[in-house]
Amino acid sequence: MSAPKKDDAKALLKGVKKRNVRAIARMISLAEAAKPESRDVLAEIYRLAGRAHVIGLTGVPGSGKSTLVKALADAIRVSGRTVGIVAIDPSSPFSGGAILGDRIRMTDLTGDDGVFIRSMATRGAMGGLARASLEAVDVLDAAGFDIILIETVGVGQDEVDIVQAAHTVVVVSAPGLGDEVQAIKAGILEIADIHVVSKCDRSDANATIADIRGMLTLGIRMPKDHGLVHGKEEFEDKPPAADGEWRVEVVATSAETGDGIGELLDTLDAHAKHLNDTGGMEQRRRDIIEMRVIKTAEDIIRRDFKANHDKLAGLMNELMARTIDPHQAAATLLATFKYKEGKYKDGCED
Amino acid sequence: MSAPKKDDAKALLKGVKKRNVRAIARMISLAEAAKPESRDVLAEIYRLAGRAHVIGLTGVPGSGKSTLVKALADAIRVSGRTVGIVAIDPSSPFSGGAILGDRIRMTDLTGDDGVFIRSMATRGAMGGLARASLEAVDVLDAAGFDIILIETVGVGQDEVDIVQAAHTVVVVSAPGLGDEVQAIKAGILEIADIHVVSKCDRSDANATIADIRGMLTLGIRMPKDHGLVHGKEEFEDKPPAADGEWRVEVVATSAETGDGIGELLDTLDAHAKHLNDTGGMEQRRRDIIEMRVIKTAEDIIRRDFKANHDKLAGLMNELMARTIDPHQAAATLLATFKYKEGKYKDGCED
Numbered sequence: 001m002s003a004p005k006k007d008d009a010k011a012l013l014k015g016v017k018k019r020n021v022r023a024i025a026r027m028i029s030l031a032e033a034a035k036p037e038s039r040d041v042l043a044e045i046y047r048l049a050g051r052a053h054v055i056g057l058t059g060v061p062g063s064g065k066s067t068l069v070k071a072l073a074d075a076i077r078v079s080g081r082t083v084g085i086v087a088i089d090p091s092s093p094f095s096g097g098a099i100l101g102d103r104i105r106m107t108d109l110t111g112d113d114g115v116f117i118r119s120m121a122t123r124g125a126m127g128g129l130a131r132a133s134l135e136a137v138d139v140l141d142a143a144g145f146d147i148i149l150i151e152t153v154g155v156g157q158d159e160v161d162i163v164q165a166a167h168t169v170v171v172v173s174a175p176g177l178g179d180e181v182q183a184i185k186a187g188i189l190e191i192a193d194i195h196v197v198s199k200c201d202r203s204d205a206n207a208t209i210a211d212i213r214g215m216l217t218l219g220i221r222m223p224k225d226h227g228l229v230h231g232k233e234e235f236e237d238k239p240p241a242a243d244g245e246w247r248v249e250v251v252a253t254s255a256e257t258g259d260g261i262g263e264l265l266d267t268l269d270a271h272a273k274h275l276n277d278t279g280g281m282e283q284r285r286r287d288i289i290e291m292r293v294i295k296t297a298e299d300i301i302r303r304d305f306k307a308n309h310d311k312l313a314g315l316m317n318e319l320m321a322r323t324i325d326p327h328q329a330a331a332t333l334l335a336t337f338k339y340k341e342g343k344y345k346d347g348c349e350d
Numbered sequence: 351m352s353a354p355k356k357d358d359a360k361a362l363l364k365g366v367k368k369r370n371v372r373a374i375a376r377m378i379s380l381a382e383a384a385k386p387e388s389r390d391v392l393a394e395i396y397r398l399a400g401r402a403h404v405i406g407l408t409g410v411p412g413s414g415k416s417t418l419v420k421a422l423a424d425a426i427r428v429s430g431r432t433v434g435i436v437a438i439d440p441s442s443p444f445s446g447g448a449i450l451g452d453r454i455r456m457t458d459l460t461g462d463d464g465v466f467i468r469s470m471a472t473r474g475a476m477g478g479l480a481r482a483s484l485e486a487v488d489v490l491d492a493a494g495f496d497i498i499l500i501e502t503v504g505v506g507q508d509e510v511d512i513v514q515a516a517h518t519v520v521v522v523s524a525p526g527l528g529d530e531v532q533a534i535k536a537g538i539l540e541i542a543d544i545h546v547v548s549k550c551d552r553s554d555a556n557a558t559i560a561d562i563r564g565m566l567t568l569g570i571r572m573p574k575d576h577g578l579v580h581g582k583e584e585f586e587d588k589p590p591a592a593d594g595e596w597r598v599e600v601v602a603t604s605a606e607t608g609d610g611i612g613e614l615l616d617t618l619d620a621h622a623k624h625l626n627d628t629g630g631m632e633q634r635r636r637d638i639i640e641m642r643v644i645k646t647a648e649d650i651i652r653r654d655f656k657a658n659h660d661k662l663a664g665l666m667n668e669l670m671a672r673t674i675d676p677h678q679a680a681a682t683l684l685a686t687f688k689y690k691e692g693k694y695k696d697g698c699e700d
Contacts, residue, residue, distance in 0.1 A: 039677055046675035060411050062527065131676075158508055177412065177527065282670075289669045289676060293662060294655050297680035298648040305644050312643060319639045320632075325396035326481075326639060327389055330647035334689040339681055 004030070009041040016045065019082075019143045021116065028118055031135035034128060034303060042135060049141035050285075052084070053272045056150045056166030057196075058159070058188060063174040064198035067255040068264075069151050073115060075265045076147050082114040084140030088133050088152040088162060116140060128302065130162050130295040134288075137165075147268075161295070164191055165288045167281065168271045170264075172196045173212060175204040189215060192248055193271050200252035200259060212250055246274050304337050311336060354380070359391040366395065369432075369493045371466065378468055381485035384478060384653060392485060399491035400635075402434070403622045406500045406516030407546075408509070408538060413524040414548035417605040418614075419501050423465060425615045426497050432464040434490030438483050438502040438512060466490060478652065480512050480645040484638075487515075497618075511645070514541055515638045517631060518621045520614075522546045523562060525554040539565060542598055543621050546614060550602035562600055596624050654687050661686060 004012050015023025027045065030038040057072075059065050069085060076083040118140075120133050133150065140148050150166055152159040163169055171192035176199070195216075197209050249267055253260030275281035305312065315329045324332075354362050365373025377395065380388040407422075409415045419435060426433040468490075470483050483500065490498050500516055502509040513519055521542035526549070545566075547559050599617055603610030625631035655662065665679045674682075 043675040043678060047672045050672060134676075285670065286666060289666070290662065292676040293665075293669070293679045293683070294652055296676045297651050297655060297684055300677075300680060300684060301647050301651050302644055305647060312640065315643075316636060316639070319643070320635065322397045322400060325393040326642040326646045327650075328393060329643045330650060331689055333643070334647055334650060334687075337684075337689075339684040339687075 004038070004041060013041060013044055013048075016139060016143050017048070019113065019116075019145075021113065024116055024139055024143050025118070027139045028136045031139065032120070032132045034132065034299065042138075045135070045138050045142045049138040052137075052141040052145055052148045053168070053268075054137055054141070054148045054150065054166045055168045055170060055268055056152065056163035057170045057172060058152050058163040058191075059172030059174070059196075059198075060177065061153060062177050063172045064255065065151055065153075065172045068172055068196060068198050068253060068261075069149055071253070071255040071258065071261045072149065072264060075261045077112065077114055079265065081146035082144070083116075084137075084143070084145035084148045085115070085117040086133055086136050086140070086148065086150045087117065087119040088129065088150065088159065116143070116145065128299045129158050130165070131292070131299040133162050134165050134292055134295075160188060160191065161291060165291060167275060167284050168193050168268055170194045170196055170268075172198055173208055174198045175200075175202045175208040193246060194264070194267055195248065195250040196260075196264060197250060197252045199254060199256070201254040201256050205252065209250060209252060216248060216250075244278055246271060246280070300339075301334070301337075305333060308333065308336065354388070354391060363391060363394055363398075366489060366493050367398070369463065369466075369495075371463065374466055374489055374493050375468070377489045378486045381489065382470070382482045384482065384649065392488075395485070395488050395492045399488040402487075402491040402495055402498045403518070403618075404487055404491070404498045404500065404516045405518045405520060405618055406502065406513035407520045407522060408502050408513040408541075409522030409524070409546075409548075410527065411503060412527055413522045414605065415501055415503075415522050418522055418546060418548050418603060418611075419499055421603070421605040421608065421611045422499065422614060425611045427462065427464055429615065431496035432494070433466075434487075434493070434495035434498045435465070435467045436483055436486050436490070436498065436500045437467065437469040438479065438500065438509065466493070466495065478649045479508050480515070481642070481649040483512050484515050484642055484645075510538060510541065511641060515641060517625060517634050518543050518618055520544045520546055520618075522548055523558055524548045525550075525552045525558040543596060544614070544617050545598065545600040546610075547600060547602045549604060549606070550609060551604040551606050555602065559600060559602060566598060566600075594628055596621060596630070650689075651684070651687075655683060658683065658686065 012023050012027060016027050027041070031042055057065055057069055066087070069087075073083045073085060118136055120129065120136065137148050137150060150163060152163045169191050171188050171194075173195065174197070189212075195212055197205055197212065199205060200209075251260055251264045251267055253264055255261070272281075275284060311333060312329070315324065315332060318324045319326065319329055362373050362377060366377050377391070381392055407415055407419060416437070419437070423433045423435060468486055470479065470486065487498050487500060500513060502513045519541050521538050521544075523545065524547070545562055547555055547562065549555060550559075601610055601614045601617055603614055605611070622631075625634060661683060662679070665674065665682060668674045669676065669679055
């Protein structure tokens with residue numbers, strides 16, 4: 001992916017703003033490729049972004065994230081809004097799981113220009129995933145999609161960092177994946193603004209709901225006619241907690257029957273409203289941008305190391321002989337890089 | 351955790367070399383805390399390391415990694431060797447999963463000074479996990495443990511990077527976690543030197559074995575009397591592939607019955623022998639150290655950002671107003687850090 005020339009960059013930006021599919025795809029590829037020459041146009045993209053409601057969905061493998069994302073995208077379209085999807089889940093049918101013949105196909109979403117789906121490579125890139133993924137979100141945001149869904153597998157430091165760069169974080173759990181609360185096992189229980197129990201058409205869904213409920217003091221929000229046995233009070237919509245804090249909710253869904261998908265969208269909208277009403281959105285944005293700056297700096301360093309691989313090679317013999325340690329080698333290499341304020345230059349030029 | 355004074359550092363090093371439990375624990379805490387003052391003693395640790403066989407075990411949540419690690423540690427002890435364990439799995443009973451009352455307890459391993467178990471925090475640290483974990487491995491290596499087991503959850507970029515920093519990588523799968531090959535879903539199929547199918551006492555273990563087998567052209571190595579129905583040829587030990595390449599093996603184990611644990615240890619030893627005989631170990635060490643240098647540089651940058659949080663705060667308003675983008679902010683901050691060759695100084699001093 002070569003970087004765009006100046007006129008080309010202008011045309012590309014124009015294309016993104018018009019929500020042209022090819023322009024969006026190319027711009028995201030520029031973000032992935034991370035060439036210094038693309039920085040200006042990506043900075044422009046960042047300037048244009050900031051309007052979409054960004055929703056992160058995560059859960060352990062097998063929790064039904066991808067199916068849920070598809071159902072949710074359908075519901076968003078039905079509500080008259082547009083939706084962009086960034087899939088960072090190696091098991092997602094959007095990003096490679098399809099080799100196993102996943103049953104979900106996104107074909108009924110393609111051909112609709114109110115939907116854009118992009119999968120991000122998670123293997124082989126060695127890092128840069130967070131920076132590139134969040135720049136992809138910027139591109140979709142700049143393109144004017146109303147809602148952007150980020151799907152990540154709910155295990156792994158980088159993956160959890162990425163999903164937390166959303167305004168609203170949804171943790172998906174499913175029945176039948178073991179006898180313990182999966183979200184706790186994966187360490188992601190506490191990051192949820194909304195819990196979803198997927199596959200609630202299954203008879204063992206109640207146990208999963210009870211498990212999550214047991215771990216949290218939550219208002220349970222259930223689809224009205226799902227047929228599961230719950231106390232009456234759990235079927236009622238409850239307002240956010242009195243002190244202005246968002247009360248984490250549990251939404252039971254079935255992509256199979258469509259149960260709960262509408263309730264989930266309502267809850268997502270309620271969370272966005274809550275953030276906007278309370279000033280919480282401003283704080284989220286600050287937290288997210290701070291994380292992004294750090295991830296971006298790491299990415300710059302990583303690429304400088306790769307670009308200066310010959311210098312590392314010179315240190316390798318010392319490292320192998322253990323006369324220096326990785327920290328001394330890293331510091332030595334860092335000392336060779338020169339950075340200029342506000343501008344990224346490939347290290348060691350200047 | 352304050353950094354040691356010079357005499358104290360000497361005593362600490364001496365303690366680690368004598369395999370003193372308190373000294374080892376303190377040294378690993380120094381690695382986690384990552385204070386500049388501790389760099390010299392940790393460089394000394396790196397100099398002392400390099401003798402142990404480092405084995406990484408990974409698998410999706412629920413694959414039975416922790417139970418397997420315990421059984422394997424027992425078998426290593428029975429073989430007359432010592433074992434250090436670094437657990438980086440949020441679901442591990444060593445590192446926090448125990449809040450759920452996991453059935454596995456490590457109590458029968460504690461009190462044996464031929465075993466040392468350390469869990470590493472995976473949440474809240476924001477990065478640094480790979481650097482700290484691999485320095486913890488150095489400490490156990492310097493302490494003279496014969497075999498070091500790294501347990502990580504098998505999903506997530508950092509976690510997979512860490513487990514790949516082992517000489518031998520074991521991917522653990524279990525029956526009953528869904529109808530697809532979990533290792534593929536998690537994207538870790540290809541990193542395995544050895545596949546383990548745990549819980550092979552379960553009746554559905556055959557399907558899991560067949561799934562993995564179906565995905566790979568493998569010699570299947572099974573415990574002799576496990577009672578599972580397999581062709582005769584699969585029960586035979588086979589030599590490594592004729593061309594000197596290691597042939598990835600599948601070992602079926604049951605921590606419940608003890609089946610296959612001995613075979614797994616044999617296969618691990620065979621892999622170490624193979625690496626040493628073919629020069630593969632040298633290449634692994636080079637790959638690992640290169641990755642470590644990059645991870646360490648990232649960690650230095652991340653800590654410099656935190657130490658200079660006030661400067662980032664100055665850029666936050668511009669970021670929020672979108673007059674600069676995260677990349678420009680990152681480059682601006684990087685430009686303020688000064689590094690000296692071979693020495694780590696907190697950024698911006700000098």
